[in-house]
Amino acid sequence: MLDIADFDLNAIGMDYIRNPYPVLRALRDKSPIHRNADGSVFLTRHADVLKVYQSRAMLSDKTEEFGKKFGECPLKTHHTTSLVFNDPPYHTMVRKLLASAFTPRKLAVFEGLIEGIVDRLLDTVEEKGELDLIDDFAKVLPTEIISFMLGIPPEYRQKLRGYSLAILGALDPVVPPERLKAGNEAVTEFTEILTDIIDHRRRNREGAMEGEVLESLIFGEIDGRKLTEEELMQNCIFLLNAGHETTTSLVGNSVGILLNHPDQHRRLLDDPDLITTAVEEFLRYESPLQQGNRMAGEDIDLGDTVLPAGTYIHTSIAAANRDPAVFDDPDRVDLGRKPNKHLAFATGIHICLGATLARVEGRIAIGGLVKRFPKLAANGEARMVPLARFRGYESLPVRVR
Numbered sequence: 001m002l003d004i005a006d007f008d009l010n011a012i013g014m015d016y017i018r019n020p021y022p023v024l025r026a027l028r029d030k031s032p033i034h035r036n037a038d039g040s041v042f043l044t045r046h047a048d049v050l051k052v053y054q055s056r057a058m059l060s061d062k063t064e065e066f067g068k069k070f071g072e073c074p075l076k077t078h079h080t081t082s083l084v085f086n087d088p089p090y091h092t093m094v095r096k097l098l099a100s101a102f103t104p105r106k107l108a109v110f111e112g113l114i115e116g117i118v119d120r121l122l123d124t125v126e127e128k129g130e131l132d133l134i135d136d137f138a139k140v141l142p143t144e145i146i147s148f149m150l151g152i153p154p155e156y157r158q159k160l161r162g163y164s165l166a167i168l169g170a171l172d173p174v175v176p177p178e179r180l181k182a183g184n185e186a187v188t189e190f191t192e193i194l195t196d197i198i199d200h201r202r203r204n205r206e207g208a209m210e211g212e213v214l215e216s217l218i219f220g221e222i223d224g225r226k227l228t229e230e231e232l233m234q235n236c237i238f239l240l241n242a243g244h245e246t247t248t249s250l251v252g253n254s255v256g257i258l259l260n261h262p263d264q265h266r267r268l269l270d271d272p273d274l275i276t277t278a279v280e281e282f283l284r285y286e287s288p289l290q291q292g293n294r295m296a297g298e299d300i301d302l303g304d305t306v307l308p309a310g311t312y313i314h315t316s317i318a319a320a321n322r323d324p325a326v327f328d329d330p331d332r333v334d335l336g337r338k339p340n341k342h343l344a345f346a347t348g349i350h351i352c353l354g355a356t357l358a359r360v361e362g363r364i365a366i367g368g369l370v371k372r373f374p375k376l377a378a379n380g381e382a383r384m385v386p387l388a389r390f391r392g393y394e395s396l397p398v399r400v401r
């Protein structure tokens with residue numbers, strides 16, 4: 001039996017990664033503002049995580065932390081330059097440059113594109129009969145969409161997940177040297193590919209929807225300022241990673257949940273209109289991004305405890321999303337759950353920019369798969385991505401007949 005007082009987020013192992021929920025429940029019950037050995041705190045209550053995300057006094061800049069963690073290297077340059085790990089005014093500028101690509105009008109156009117890709121994918125699934133749900137289905141759609149938005153040519157697209165896992169993997173609390181090496185190599189290779197793509201776009205301004213996001217980052221100006229070359233490069237890499245890795249996990253985790261909860265699978269088969277609330281429940285129950293971080297720029301009052309300015313805070317989205325103070329019977333999957341105030345996309349000024357797009361992708365991909373293949377079943381041993389911050393399957397063998 002784990003003594004929760006001894007828990008240290010910076011010393012977790014594979015047991016935690018395989019199934020973090022019992023530990024998170026114990027932390028929320030007994031030590032909801034938990035001190036790690038390095039002085040940082042790990043928050044597991046919904047109210048505390050929400051408060052941190054909503055507070056304007058919480059900082060996302062990670063220059064100091066990543067300097068210590070990575071030293072001077074491509075990973076440090078990447079993670080300290082992307083908008084998600086920065087504060088206003090730089091964060092506001094990049095977010096404004098990107099926002100035009102995510103308006104409801106643009107997303108309506110994407111629905112048609114998504115439906116077309118999913119239809120083609122489902123035909124391939126039918127032909128195969130047996131497949132790896134991640135490689136053959138879940139990762140393809142988000143990779144196609146984000147590559148379309150950034151104008152990444154098809155020949156590079158299959159490399160994206162490897163790069164993304166290597167780069168995002170370096171954000172885990174515990175990072176072995178070989179993962180650091182892989183992360184640095186991924187940033188370097190990715191940069192070389194993007195340099196060519198950006199050069200080409202500079203010389204051939206097309207004004208088309210394909211590559212529109214890249215164009216906006218290259219040519220856009222906010223208050224008379226453009227992105228520098230480094231800012232342009234690192235935000236492209238971030239967006240490519242953010243746009244597909246988490247959505248791949250949404251689709252994979254959803255299928256995993258259905259296979260492990262046959263009653264809910266049946267429910268969705270009987271009532272396909274449940275798909276909208278079902279996607280919210282999938283996001284809540286197995287959140288693709290399980291935790292975040294902030295630095296307290298000012299003292300923050302969490303009711304029973306005041307965390308002083310300068311405290312490094314880890315927010316557990318996964319624990320917040322199973323907090324019984326907010327969700328009835330939180331460890332039960334209920335595809336009709338409403339309301340469902342999960343924090344899978346965080347909230348506040350860094351709230352996920354791609355949340356609507358991810359929801360549409362999830363609804364069309366998961367809804368389409370379940371409807372077309374009522375006999376969808378597990379077909380061998382599944383394997384999880386061995387990371388704590390990001391939760392998803394590396395491999396999920398299924399059959400559809």
Ligand code: HEM
Nearest residue numbers: 083084242243246247250292344345346350352353354358
């Ligand atoms: C199920 C899929 C997704 C999940 C669970 C997810 C989750 C999140 C979360 C929790 C954050 C906040 C991180 C923080 O502040 O610490 C975030 C930020 C972000 N996400 Fe997503 N995301 C998803 C899909 C996408 C997609 C499809 C895109 C783009 C195409 C995207 C683009 C972004 C961007 C640009 C940010 C940074 C926003 C900022 O710093 O202002 N995400 N995402």
